[in-house]
Amino acid sequence: MLSLAVILFFVGVTFLLPLFNVLLLSISDPNGGVSLHHFRALATSVSLRPVLINTAVTALQVTFFCVLIGYPAAMFFARLEGWKANLTGVAILFPFLTSSLVRTFVFIVLLGRNGVLNSVLVSLGVPGAPFTLLFNHIGVVIGMTYVLLPYMLLALIGTMRKIDHTLLDAARSLGAGPVRIFLTIYVPLSLPGVAAGAIITTILGFGYFVTPALMGGPGQRMIAQSVEQRILIMYDLPGAASISVLMLVVVLSTYAVAARYLGLSRLMRPQG
Amino acid sequence: MMQDRPAAGHRGAKLQGARSASVHLEAISKSFGATCILSGVDLEVAAGEFVTLLGPSGSGKTSTLMVAAGFMLPDHGRITVGDRDVTHVPPGRERDMGIVFQNYALFPHMTVAQNVSYPLKVRRLPRAEVSRRVDEALRLVQLDMLADRKPAKLSGGQQQRVALARALVFEPSVLLMDEPMGALDVRLKEELQWEIRRLQRELGATVIYVTHDQNEAMLLSDRIALMRDGRIEQCGSPQELYRHPKTLFAAQFLGDSNLLTGTATSDGKLEIGPGQAIELPETAAATAGARYAALLRPEVLLAEPLLPGNDPAPGACHLFGTVRDMAFVGQSIRYEIACESPAQPILVHQVARATHSQMSTGQAARVSWDTDDIHLIPLGDGND
Numbered sequence: 140m141l142s143l144a145v146i147l148f149f150v151g152v153t154f155l156l157p158l159f160n161v162l163l164l165s166i167s168d169p170n171g172g173v174s175l176h177h178f179r180a181l182a183t184s185v186s187l188r189p190v191l192i193n194t195a196v197t198a199l200q201v202t203f204f205c206v207l208i209g210y211p212a213a214m215f216f217a218r219l220e221g222w223k224a225n226l227t228g229v230a231i232l233f234p235f236l237t238s239s240l241v242r243t244f245v246f247i248v249l250l251g252r253n254g255v256l257n258s259v260l261v262s263l264g265v266p267g268a269p270f271t272l273l274f275n276h277i278g279v280v281i282g283m284t285y286v287l288l289p290y291m292l293l294a295l296i297g298t299m300r301k302i303d304h305t306l307l308d309a310a311r312s313l314g315a316g317p318v319r320i321f322l323t324i325y326v327p328l329s330l331p332g333v334a335a336g337a338i339i340t341t342i343l344g345f346g347y348f349v350t351p352a353l354m355g356g357p358g359q360r361m362i363a364q365s366v367e368q369r370i371l372i373m374y375d376l377p378g379a380a381s382i383s384v385l386m387l388v389v390v391l392s393t394y395a396v397a398a399r400y401l402g403l404s405r406l407m408r409p410q411g
Numbered sequence: 412m413m414q415d416r417p418a419a420g421h422r423g424a425k426l427q428g429a430r431s432a433s434v435h436l437e438a439i440s441k442s443f444g445a446t447c448i449l450s451g452v453d454l455e456v457a458a459g460e461f462v463t464l465l466g467p468s469g470s471g472k473t474s475t476l477m478v479a480a481g482f483m484l485p486d487h488g489r490i491t492v493g494d495r496d497v498t499h500v501p502p503g504r505e506r507d508m509g510i511v512f513q514n515y516a517l518f519p520h521m522t523v524a525q526n527v528s529y530p531l532k533v534r535r536l537p538r539a540e541v542s543r544r545v546d547e548a549l550r551l552v553q554l555d556m557l558a559d560r561k562p563a564k565l566s567g568g569q570q571q572r573v574a575l576a577r578a579l580v581f582e583p584s585v586l587l588m589d590e591p592m593g594a595l596d597v598r599l600k601e602e603l604q605w606e607i608r609r610l611q612r613e614l615g616a617t618v619i620y621v622t623h624d625q626n627e628a629m630l631l632s633d634r635i636a637l638m639r640d641g642r643i644e645q646c647g648s649p650q651e652l653y654r655h656p657k658t659l660f661a662a663q664f665l666g667d668s669n670l671l672t673g674t675a676t677s678d679g680k681l682e683i684g685p686g687q688a689i690e691l692p693e694t695a696a697a698t699a700g701a702r703y704a705a706l707l708r709p710e711v712l713l714a715e716p717l718l719p720g721n722d723p724a725p726g727a728c729h730l731f732g733t734v735r736d737m738a739f740v741g742q743s744i745r746y747e748i749a750c751e752s753p754a755q756p757i758l759v760h761q762v763a764r765a766t767h768s769q770m771s772t773g774q775a776a777r778v779s780w781d782t783d784d785i786h787l788i789p790l791g792d793g794n795d
Contacts, residue, residue, distance in 0.1 A: 308482060309516035313530035314504035314581065323529075327520045 164380035177381035187365065187382070194362040195389075197279060197351070198344035204284040205291040205340045206333060213295035213332075214325075217302075231289050231296075239286055243353045246282050247273060250354075274356040282350040287343055291336035298332025338397050342390050362386055431617040432493035432584035433458045439478055439488035448474050449485070450641045456585075458493075459615040461608075463628040466638030467664070472621045473589055475638070479619060480587050481506050492584055504534065509578030511588040515570045517562040523549070523573050524558040530581040548580040551610065568599045575607070579614070586611075588620045592627060604630050625665050629653070637661055653708075655786055662706050662788060669712070669757050671705040672790065681705055681787075684752030690728050695787045702790040709760040711784040714746050716768060717775035729779035730757060734770050744769060748776050 168174040181187055216227045234242060249255050250272040257269035272278055302325065310320045348363035355361070362382065369379035439452040449471050456462045464472035477483040479490060481502040490498045492507070500506045517526050527548055531541045549555040552572035562570055571591055578586055591607075592600045608631050611618050622628055628635050629649040636646040637660075645652060645661045656662040662670065673683035675697035680688035689705065697703055717731060732750035739745075746759040757778050763769075770776055 303514070303516070305512050305514060305516040306518060308502070309510065309512055310518075310529070312480065312502045312506075312508065312510045313577065314533040315529070316503075319533065324518060 161380045161383055164377050165384045167377050177377050178385075180378070181381055181385060190360050190362055190365050193359065194345060197276070197283065197359070197361060198341050198347075200280050201283045201287055201344045202291075202337050202340045204280065205288050206337060208284070209288055209291035209295055209336065210329075210333070213292050213299055216292070217296045217299035231292050234286075234289055239349050240353075242286060243282055243350050246278075246285060246354065250278060250281065273354060276355070276359050278354040279351045279359045279361075282354040283344055283347055286347075286350060287340045290339045290343065294336030294339060295329065295332045298335070299329050302328045334397065338394060341393060345390055345393075346386060430582050430584050431458050431615055433460075434479065434585050434617060434619065435489075435491045436475070436479060437489040437491075439475065439485045439490070441474060441478060441483060441485050448641050449478065452478075452488070452638075452641070452643055454636055454643060454646065456617055456619060458617055461611050461618045461620065461631055461633045463620045463622060463632040463635045464638055465622060465625060465628040465635050465664075466644075468623060470638040471641040472623075472638045474641075476587055476589050476619060476621045479585075480508055480510055507584050509581065509583035509586045511571070511574045511578050511586070511591045513589045513591070513593055515562075515574040515591075517570055517573055517577075519562055522559050522561055523554060523565070526562065526573055527577045527580050529577065534581065544580055548576040551579070552576045552606075567595050568603055571595065571603060572606075575610070579610075579616070584617065586616050586618045588618065590621055590623070592622065592624070600627070607631060629665075637664060656706065656788065659704060659788060659790070662704070662786075667709045667758050667760070669707045669709060669753075669755070670788075671707065671753050673703065673705070675699050675701050675703055687752055689785075690782050691787065692783050692785055695785070697787055704788045704790055706786040706788060707757075707780055707784060709745070709758040710743070710762075711780055712757065712759040712761075713779050714748060714759040714761055714770065714776050715779075716770050717777050728782050729777055731775070731777055732757065734772050734774045734776050736772060737770065739763065739769075746770065746776070748778055750778070 165177055166173050166175060168176060216224075216231075219227055247254075251257070252269050252271070252273075254272075256272070260268035260270070272281065306324055306328070307320055310324050315323065346363050347361060348367065351359055351361040352364055352367075363386075366379045366382050366386075369375045369382065434454075434456040436452055436454040439449050440447070441449040452471070452475050454462070454464075454475070464475055466472045474483060478485050478488075481497070481500060485498070488498070489496060497506050502508070502510075518529070521529070524545055528541050528545045531544060536544075545558075546555065549558055552575055554569060554572055554576065557565065557569065562573065565573065574591070578588075588607075592603065595603065604627055610616075611631075620628075620631060632649060634646060634648055635652050637644045637652060639660055645657050647655075652661060653665050656665065659670065662668045671681065671683045671689065673681045673688075675691070676682055676688060677699040679691050679693070679695075679697070681691055681697070681703055682688045683705070691697055691705070714734075730748075730750045732748040734746055735749045735756050736747040737744060742762070743760040744763045746761065747756040748759060749756045759778060
């Protein structure tokens with residue numbers, strides 16, 4: 140009971156209290172009263188809508204590319220055993236040890252007009268090279284996919300490891316070819332992992348700040364940047380708070396819908 | 412609960428065993444590195460025959476099945492189904508074998524009906540044909556009421572029957588089963604054993620079955636192949652294996668046994684101890700001077716109290732001793748009777764009839780038998 144009280148205390152002081160504070164701030168009135176003034180302003184704001192749309196589109200695109208790259212990679216990793224499995228585990232977690240700021244700068248070096256990638260492409264004589272891969276939408280998607288891919292990989296590998304390989308043998312003995320086995324057995328059984336990974340990357344992508352701020356152009360502003368702008372440039376704390384609350388609502392409802400239609404219990408127990 | 416239902420044939424099932432074929436494993440060997448797991452397995456299974464691979468764990472029975480199934484490629488040897496050489500045919504449509512896996516390997520995201528229809532959809536059968544055959548197969552295993560359930564919502568026995576239906580529905584030429592009863596409780600096991608036996612006889616399917624349970628093997632099989640150290644020790648009908656084991660291993664693996672070892676004498680007896688010889692059946696044809704073990708199954712022995720006045724001299728077809736332990740196990744009373752020789756106490760399983768006086772521990776007893784119940788196993792050529 141004591142430990143529970145301690146946990147509640149820390150969660151309360153460090154998490155719920157500030158969150159409550161933000162909520163209060165977002166419905167505060169310049170005169171000290173309570174009003175929905177800030178939310179009304181958001182609803183009518185011309186500048187916020189494209190940012191919101193860009194944020195959602197970017198988050199979904201990043202999720203899509205995470206699945207596209209992560210799925211085959213995870214399939215390969217999930218089959219490894221022993222020291223190879225440990226090594227891939229470390230390799231996937233390794234990026235988390237460096238700050239996302241550093242990782243983003245690495246990509247600026249790689250993707251710049253005179254960066255490593257473009258130099259190689261130019262020297263290979265690829266038509267159209269060098270490409271503009273930075274300070275535009277492509278740059279943001281590449282950078283965020285790189286940063287969020289490990290989350291997707293971990294979710295997928297966890298689920299794929301639990302797939303019973305005698306099921307694949309059974310399908311083979313029943314006459315199914317490799318493509319059919321993949322589509323009718325492997326993919327359906329790995330879907331809970333895809334769903335879990337997609338929810339994590341979408342939610343994290345939705346609130347992402349560093350990468351779009353450093354690798355995006357003015358047209359790629361995402362919603363976290365709007366919060367920052369309101370705090371640091373416009374000094375509009377209640378305005379920033381109201382956007383934060385909006386983000387929270389979007390993220391929580393995304394999660395609620397996902398939990399409802401994908402089955403929350405399935406996300407927790409992939410084989411359930 | 413299943414046996415008293417009408418047989419499947421009267422339920423309108425039309426699954427045919429007509430395609431069942433013979434299987435021939437010839438000189439199958441397989442090694443992993445320096446470890447030899449199969450060393451020359453020879454097995455011929457006739458069309459419609461039920462053959463069980465029986466043996467302790469590590470004897471190679473599951474490996475033999477996996478080689479037959481095509482999941483494991485033998486280093487040497489040949490596998491033929493009917494007159495087709497399938498040694499290098501991978502598992503699947505062309506190999507044409509139905510397999511019931513140890514853990515059933517049901518697809519958890521599919522319903523019972525979807526599981527059973529899987530092999531038919533793979534074969535692109537018309538939809539009406541698929542649903543007709545799925546219905547038949549499910550009726551055959553009495554699961555037609557549960558067609559829309561997911562496997563996780565079924566009991567172990569029901570799951571096993573789904574696996575069986577799925578392996579039978581595409582009418583494979585051979586059915587392979589790998590310890591399908593392993594995870595079930597005893598009562599259910601026996602019920603399903605009778606069910607499998609009935610189904611197999613009805614469909615005329617060729618079955619290769621793996622188990623480590625000797626009772627299961629005897630109940631189900633036309634023939635049992637007893638395996639040991641990667642080869643077949645002895646292959647024969649349950650009766651043959653139980654009554655006439657060729658080796659001590661076979662004698663001891665199937666059922667309880669009393670083995671009286673000794674040297675054959677020129678007058679047709681076996682000297683099992685100093686001055687103690689038992690009479691051998693005339694058919695035994697023992698070579699004088701050679702070492703043998705006389706096998707006496709516990710249930711062919713008669714144990715009775717040694718009454719005063721009874722001659723306690725060792726006889727030609729009886730032994731004297733004291734009851735070391737006894738237990739009542741329902742269908743029989745089991746005695747352990749310590750004699751001077753053999754050193755091992757003699758096991759007696761005696762049918763518990765009301766007229767029999769039960770002996771108690773420490774009591775002097777006489778164990779007797781009919782000479783014809785003795786089976787002789789030659790010793791000394793490395794088979795013990």
